[in-house]
Amino acid sequence: MLEELEVSNLGPIRSALLTPSKGMTAITGETGAGKSMLLSAIRLISGATASVARVSAGADSAWAQGIFDVDENGEATRLAQDAGVLDTDSEKTDPDPDEIGRQELFLSRTVPASGRSRAVLCGHSVPRNVLGNIASQLVTIHGQADQMRLASPARQREFLDMAADDKAELDAYRQAWEQLQAIDRRLHYVTDQEASARARADYLRESIEQINKVDPKPGEDEELKEKRSRVENAAEIAQGVGSALSALDASQVDSDSDAQGASDAITHAIQALRTIHVGGSFGEAADRLESLNNDLSDIVFSLSNEVDSDEDAEGLDFINSRIHELDELTRRWGPTLEDVIAWRDKAAFEVEDLDASPEKVDELKAERQQAFEKAMKAAEALSKKRKLAAAALANTVTKELSALAMAGSGLEIRVTRRDSAGKGNSASKKNAKDDASSCVSTWPLEVNGIDDIEFLFTPFPGSPQLPMGKSASGGELSRLMLALELSVAEKRGADQSDMTFIFDEVDAGVGGKAAVELGKRLAKLSKTSQVIVVTHLAQVASWADAQFVVSKGKSGVKARNAGSKATVETTVNEVTGDARIHEIARMLSGSESATSLDHAKELLDESRI
Template sequence: MLEELEVRNLGPIRSAVLTPGRGMTAITGETGAGKSMLLSAIRLISGATASVGRVSAGADSAWAQGIFDVDENGKAAGLAQDAGVLDAESQETDPDPDEIGRRELFLSRTVPASGRSRAVLCGHSVPRNVLGNVAAELVTIHGQADQLRLASPARQREFLDMAADDQAEREAYRQAWERLQTIDQRLSNVTNQEASTRQRADYLRESIEQINKVDPKPDEDEELKEKRSRVENAAEIAQGVGAALSALDASSVDSDSDAQSASDAINHAIQALHAIHVGGAFTEAADRLESLNADLSDIVFSLSNEMDTDEDAEGLDAINSRIHQLDELTRRWGPTLADVTAWRDKAAFEVEDLDASPEKVEEIKARHKQAFDEAMKAAEALSKKRKAAAAALANTVTKELSALAMAGAGLEIRVVRRNAGLKGNASTKSDEGQTTSATWPLDANGIDDIEFLFTPFPGSPQLPMGKSASGGELSRLMLALELAVAEKRTAGSSDMTFIFDEVDAGVGGKAAVELGKRLAKLSQTSQVIVVTHLAQVASWADFQFVVSKGSAKAQSANSQASVETTVNEVTGEARIHEIARMLSGSESATSLSHAQELLNSSKL
C-alpha cells in the first residue's frame, strides 16, 4: 500500500506530504485548489508521460516520490529485484515482528523545467517503463484519463479470469497449449519442409563423402607446406649447411681435411683453463666452455643429418596437388583441418536426424492430433468456467450500479467461442480430416473472445468499455467491478492501492451515501484513495486530507505573490468543520451538527 506521497514544485504545490493509511482516505478541498496535482504526482511515479508545463513557476524541476509497503514475495518486489535494485542485504538486520515479510519500495520521478525526466526506483535510475511496470502492481487509478486500462480485450480477459478463480483451468490449458506448439513445430519440420530437408541431407552426404575421399590428417597441410619449401630451396639449403659445417668442423664435409674444428679449439681452451690451479673464475669459465662445446656438438650433428637428407624434387607436383586438395577442404569447411573433421562428424549426426522415415512422420502426426484434442478439451473446460463467471459478474455489477445512482445501467460480458481460422505458430500439411494450425480456433489464452459491453443509461446502446461514457459513469462502473471481485483477489492483494477520481460526478443525496459506503467496503480488502467533493463520500473515510490554496510571499520586491497549495490532514474538530463546509459551504452551528451526525452514521 501507499505509505507516503511527497510532492515538490508540481503546479501550485510547492511542498506537500500525503500519508494515507490502511483503509479509505478522502482528499477534499475547494474546486481549483489543486487536488488534481496529487493525482498527477501518482501518475508520474507510475511512469506516465511527463509535462514540463506542470513544473511550478520559477522552479528548476518538479519531483514526486511514493513509498510503498509491499509483500517481499509479491510481484512488485520481484520486478524490482529483476531490475537489480533490490537484494537480500537491503533487509534490516533486526526487523520489527510486524514487518517480517514486508519491504518498502521507493518510486520517484524528477521532471526538469527543460530536458528529460528521470525515473528512480529504490535509489537507482531505471527506464520509465520499469517504474511503470512496478507501479502497475501497486496502484490502480480509476479516473477519466485512466479508464482505457480495461478497454483492451487482454485486460478484460485477465479481470474475468480473476473473477472466475480459474487458475487451475488456465494452468492445465497452458501446459496443453505448450505441448501442442512443440509437436506442431516438429510436424512442420518433417512435412512442410520435406523438399528442403532432402536437399540438406543430400548436401551433407556429398560433403562427408568428399572429405572422406581426401582423408585429411591433423596438421597435414602445414607439414606439406614445410616440405614443399625444403624441396624448392634444396640447393640453397645444401650450400648454406655445407658452408656452416666447413666452418665448424671441416672433417664432417671432407674426411681428408686436417683443419682444426671449432670443438677442438674449445677443448684446447678448456684444458688451458684447467691447468690453472687457482680455481674460481677460471674453473667457472671452463665449465661454461664445456656446456658450449656440448651445444656445438649437437648443432654439428643436426646439420650433418640435414646434409644426408635427400629431397625428392620429382615429388614436388604430388606435394602441390595434395596441398591443393586440403586447401579446398579448409576453404569450404575450415579454417583448419581440425575444423573440417569436426564439421564432418557433426554432419553425420545431422544426416541421421534428417532421414525421417514415413513411419516416423505418421507417428508425429498421431501425436499432433492427440495434443490438439487435449488442448481443445482443456480450452473447453476453461471456457465453461469463464462463461459461468461472466454471467455472475455481470449480474453483480449491474446490481451495484443501481445502488450507485445508475438505475437502468448494466454490464454484459460476452464470452464467445472463436471461429476456426486463427493462424497458429506454424502451418502444417495434413491428410484429409487433419486439423492444422491454419484452422485452429485456439491461441495462447484459450478458445474465447471476451468483450465487456456497458449500457450507461436506459435506452443507450451497448458500448465497449471506455468509449462514450462519462468519467463519473466509468469510475462508478470500475468501483462496481472492483467490489464484485474484492473477495476473489489473491493473497497479498491488500498491497494494491485503488484511486478513484470523479467517481462522485453527478451523484448526490442517498446515492452519495451508498457510494461512500461501497468505497469503504472496498477499503476493507485494499487501500482506497478517493478524490471527492461530496461530504457523504468523505465521511466514510478513515483518513481525510484537505487541499487548500493561499497566497505565497513574493520572492523579491519586483515579483508578485503567487498562489500555493497546501495539503493537511484533518482530524477531530478540524474534520467536522471541513465536512460542514462541504455540506453547506459554511460552518454554522447547524451545519456543524449535521457534519457530526453524518460522521457518526458513516460506519460499516
C-alpha cells in the same frame, strides 16, 4: 500499499506530504484547489509522460516520490530485483515483527523545467518503463483519463480470468498450447522448408555414413601414433631392451647362457645375508634386497614382453593409412575423436526431425492431431469456467450499479466461442488465415484459449449495449470500475493486498442516499485493499479512515525570467478531530454554521457504524 507521497514544485503545489491510511483515504477541497495535482504526482511515479508545463512557476524542477510497502516475495519486488536495485541477499538486523516479509520500494520522478525527466527506483536511475511496470503491480487509478485500460479485450480477459479463479485451467491450456506450437514448428520446418531440409538431411546422412565407415574409437588415434613410433624405432628399441636384459638376466636373451645377471647377484647376496645369525641390521638389509629383487623381476618380465612383441614393420603402411583417416574426421568434425563421435550421434537425431518422407510427415500430422485435440479439450474446460464466472460477475456488478445511483444500468460479459457461427474478431481470423497458409491451422485456438471476451455496458435504460470505455461519462465509468473491483475483492485476496485503488470523479452526478451507499462501498473495498478517493461529497469523505484537504492561497514567488509576483499556491493538510468536522460541514453546506456542524458530526458518527 502507498505509505507516503511527497510532492514539490508540481503545479500550484510547492510542497506537500501525504501519508494515506491503510484503509480508505479521502482527498477533499474546493474545485480548482489542485486535487488533480496529487493524481498527476502518482501518474508521474507510475511512468506517465512528463510535461514541463507542470513545473511550478519559478522552480527549476518538479519532483514526486511514493514510498510503497510491499510483499518481499511479490511481483513488484521481483521486478525491482530484476532491475538490479535490490539486494536479494540482504537481511535486516533486528527486524520489527510487522516488517518481516515486507519490503519498501521508493519510486520517484524529477521533471526539470527544461530537459528530460529522470526516473529513480530505490535511489537508482532506471528507465521510465521500469517505474511503469512496477507501479502497475501497486496502483490502479480509476479516473476519466485512466478508464481505457479495461476497454481493451486483453485487459477484460485478464480481469475475467482473475474473477473466475481459473489459473489451473489456464495453465493446463497454455501447456497444451505450447505442445501444439512445438509440433507445428516441426511440421512447418519439414514441409515449408522441404528443399533446404532435404539438403541438410542428405549432408548429415553422408557425414554419418562416412564416420561409421571409419568407425572411430575414443583415443584410437593417440594409440596408433604411439604404435607407429614404436614400429619406426623397432631396431633401436630391440637393441636397447636386449642390452638391458643381458645385464639384468641373460637367460631372458639366451637360454644357454651361463652369465650371471643382476637378479642372480642380488639373490646370492640375500642368501649370504640370511646365513648371518648375529643380531644387527643384516636381516633388514636382506629384506630390502628381496623387495628390490621383486621390482627387478617385474622390470625383467616387462622388458622380455617387449622382446617378444611382434612389431610388424610391414604393418606401418596400414597404421599410417588409419591415422590419416582418423585425422580427416577430426579435421572436419573434431578437434578430438570424442567430438566426432558426439557430432555423429547428435546428427542422427537431427536427421529424424529433418526427415521429410511421407511417412514422417504423416507421423507428425497424427501427433499434431492428438496435440490439437488435447488443447481443444483444455480450451473447452477453460471456456466453461469463464462463462460461469462471466454470468455471475455481470449479475453482481449490475446489482452494485443499482446501489450506486445507476439503476437501469447493467453490464453483460460475453464469452463467445471463436468458432461459433463463423464469429470472432478480425485479428483472430487473420491469424487463422496465416496459420492455414503456412502449415495446419490452429483455428479457433489462440494463446489464451478459444474465447472472444467482450464487456458491454448499458449506461441507462433503453440504451443499446456499447463497448466498455465508449459508453459512459468519467463518473459513470469510475462507479462501474468500483462495482467491478467490489465484485472481485474477495477473489483478489492476499495476492492483491498490496494494491492501492485510486478513484477520481467516482461521485460525479451522485447525491443523497446514493452518495452514502457510494461511500459505504468504497469503505468495503478498503477492507481488502488500500483506497484513495478524490471527492467533493461529504457523504463519501465521512467513510474515510483519513482525510486530507487541498486548499489554495496566494504566495509571492520569484519567477525564473521575471521579478517577484503573486502566484497561487496549494497546500495539503490532514484534518482530524474538530478540523475534520469543520471540513465535512463545509462540504455539506458551504458554511460552518451550528446546524451544518451538527450534521457533520452526525454524518461522521453514522459512517463509523
